[in-house]
Amino acid sequence: MNKPPTFWSSLWEHVEIARTLRSLRLYFDPQMCTGIWECYEVCPVGCWSRDLERGIAVLEKPEACIACGACVLQCPEEAIELR
Amino acid sequence: MATVFMKWLETTPRDYERGIRLLTLGRLEKLHVLLTEDFIKPGMRVLEIGCGTGALARRMAGKGANVTAVDVSPDMLAEAQRQLDARDLAGSVSFEHMDATLIGERLPVAAFDRIVASLVFSELSPDEQRHVLQNCRWLLAPDGRLLIVDEVPPAGFLQRILFWLVRAPITLLTWILTRTTTRAVRSLEVLLRESRFRPCRLGSRLGGSLVLVEGSPLPEAAPAFDLEQAAIPRLRHRISLRSLLVDLWALFLRVIPPYPKVRPGLYAVGHPDTTSPVFVSGNFDLSVRRLVRELDGKVDAWLLVADSKGINVWCAAGGGYFTADSVIAAVGSSRIESIVQHRHLILPQLCANGVDADRIRGEIGWQTAWGPVRAEDIPSYLAGGKKTDAMRWLRFPLVDRLEMVSATLGLYAIMILIPLLIFWRPLFWPVAISLFGLSYFYGVMLPWLPGRDGLVKSIPLALIALAGLFAYVTLVNPLPPLRLFHWTIGLTGLSVFVAAELQGMSPFMRGEQANWGWELLIGIALGLIYWLVPMAVGWR
Incomplete structure (x- = not known):
């Protein structure tokens, strides 16, 4: 079934990816967070902040997210999802 | 008469205290608070070099530290002891009469968790500074830290001028009132690094002229690598x-x-x-x-x-x-x-x-x-x-925006302008000028155009472009209706194209390819208007 990509199909793939990128939202499960704050370290737009008292991360500004995926990849607990 | 003058010149400990407070506009105390709150913990062994009248030593003892405070002036120490006796502190302070350069010989090695020096290094010669820093390395326990509060020249040229303008009258006034003055330490951080401390500026006041610097001891210099x-x-x-x-x-x-x-x-x-x-x-x-x-x-x-x-x-x-x-x-x-x-x-x-x-x-x-x-x-x-x-955090300042507009324009110049040059030459200059003008304008205005999406931002861009066009037509050079109509269509189309496509240059916006469908639709619509309206109105 896998056809080799043509010029037009790869263009269409770009559109699909772009659409997905735009619709992606961050989902965060604070229960799974162990507070290493790697998400806060890598987020280039400041979505995350640190709750020093409870020792967990806080998704403070989800609207700033650019769906780069850095926090999702770096979180060792897989507490963050983009979908 | 001379004796009176000489007597007046002498600084009493009280004068000194007042003078320093005046000279630093009370900001020295702020840095002392910062230092004590963040770096002094109960039970720590602290050495203060040049304690003066002991304000910082008392503050640190108040937090529960055991402070050894040395100073070169017996008068200051007597005043410090007097003020200490009047208080009940959680920790302890022992004052010792000692020149800063002698700490290495008189005090035990690796016996202090913190060594603190406030407005001391500015009083020492470069050789003395290096000698004292070397001794501090010996006196610090493992994981110990050196904390220096001192006056430094502000970093920038303009800040420096501003600083001296403000500073000169205060200095003069302070000296007349209290015969107290201070000097700035030049390149404190360099000095620390030379003595194998890693400097870290933890706080600053008075436009960066009064700083709190932490020095963490580094291992002895590694052999140079060839x-x-x-x-x-x-x-x-x-x-x-x-x-x-x-x-x-x-x-x-x-x-x-x-x-x-x-x-x-x-x-x-x-x-x-x-x-x-x-x-x-x-x-x-x-x-x-x-x-x-x-x-x-x-x-x-x-x-x-x-x-x-x-x-x-x-x-x-x-x-x-x-x-x-x-x-x-x-x-x-x-x-x-x-x-x-x-x-x-x-x-x-x-x-x-x-x-x-x-x-x-x-x-x-x-x-x-x-x-x-x-x-x-x-x-x-x-x-x-x-x-x-x-x-x-990402920033997307003007220079970067202009750079990214240029980087994108290069490609569009090849894709759009070269075909025009070959096949449709009369359109080359109008399109080239509009494309470049709109793109750079968009780059400059990006943060202020509403919306987080290129298509949305294209609406204000098109409105501004059309306003410019109509201002030109009314004020400078009236165009025949058909040409004005063509310009309107062209500028609207280019605005949509520029705003939607240049979305990809910004690190804050994503997925410009998703705009393609809309761009195509708007393009077809504008094309239809281009063909149908003149026929309907009978401009041809």
Whole structure:
């Protein structure tokens, strides 16, 4: 079934990816967070902040997210999802 | 008469206290509070050099520290003791009469968790400063810290002028009232570094002229590393004909492969040794040269260039071209493991979307840290050992916006203007001028145009462009209706195209390809209007 990509199909793939990128939202499960704050370290737009008292991360500004995926990849607990 | 004058010249401890408070506009105390709150814990053994009338010593003892406070002036010490006796403190203070240069001979080695010096180094000669710092290294216990509060010249030229303008009258007034003055320590941080302390500026007041600096002792200097013997190339910031040509290419045509690349491998920046930090970068020529531009002459470091297929790290990591494997391969294939004693990589923060740091740690046992987003922040990141939010967050300042507009325009010039030049020459100049004008205007105005989407931003852009057109027509040069109509269609279409397409240049907006459908629709609609309206109105 896998056809080799043509010029037009790869263009269409770009559109699909772009659409997905735009619709992606961050989902965060604070229960799974162990507070290493790697998400806060890598987020280039400041979505995350640190709750020093409870020792967990806080998704403070989800609207700033650019769906780069850095926090999702770096979180060792897989507490963050983009979908 | 002379005796009276000489008597007046003498400074009493009380005068000194008042004078310092006046001279620092009360800000010295703020730094003392910061120092005590953040760095003094109950039970700590603290040495204060040059305690004066003992205000800081009492504050630290109040937090529960056991303070040994030395000063060269018996009068000051007597006053300090008097004020201490009047109080009940959690910790203890013992005052000792001692010249700062003698602490190494009189006090026990490795016996202090903190050594504190407030407005002391400015009173010492350069030789004395080095001698005292050397002694501080001996007196500090393992993990001990040196904390210096002192006056320094402000960093910038303008700040310096402003500082002296404000400072001169205060200095004069203070001296007349109290015969007290202070001097600024030149290059305090350099001094610390020379004495093998890592300096970190923790706080500053009075426009950066009064600072709190922490010094953490570094291991004794490692033997210098012989780069030439190891045959490791050194990267320098040099402007050459080649670099200018590559810059010009990169300015307008960077999106077109082949991307200018640097050969992956280990490079030296400055004169790194076996303890120098190791930075990882991708191998896009422009990135590496900009990195070196910011580091050369300021930082001694190793630069491990990993293969990112000549793409910048963010895009390469996002596209799967720059991964943990690229970094692991770069470490393994270079000789870095036999060169540096530590196992600590500083990764570009923007590759975190594709480089799994956990895998690097797990597979090759190197620790990783995320460096600043922008290379220009690296020297202060290294100096402070800490990363601030400003170093972590993207900015898209005007210079970058103009650069990215140019980089995008290069491609559109080829795709749009060259065909026009060949097949439809009368349209070349109007389209070229409109395209460039609209694009740069859009680049400048980007933060102020409403919406987070190129298509939405195209509405205000088109409105502004049309307002400009109608202002031109009414005020300068009236156009015949048909030409005005064509210009309206053209500018609207180009505005939509520019705003929607240039969305991709901004790091804050995503997925411009999703606009294509709308662009096509708007294009068809404008085309229909272009054909049908003149027929309906009978302009032809």
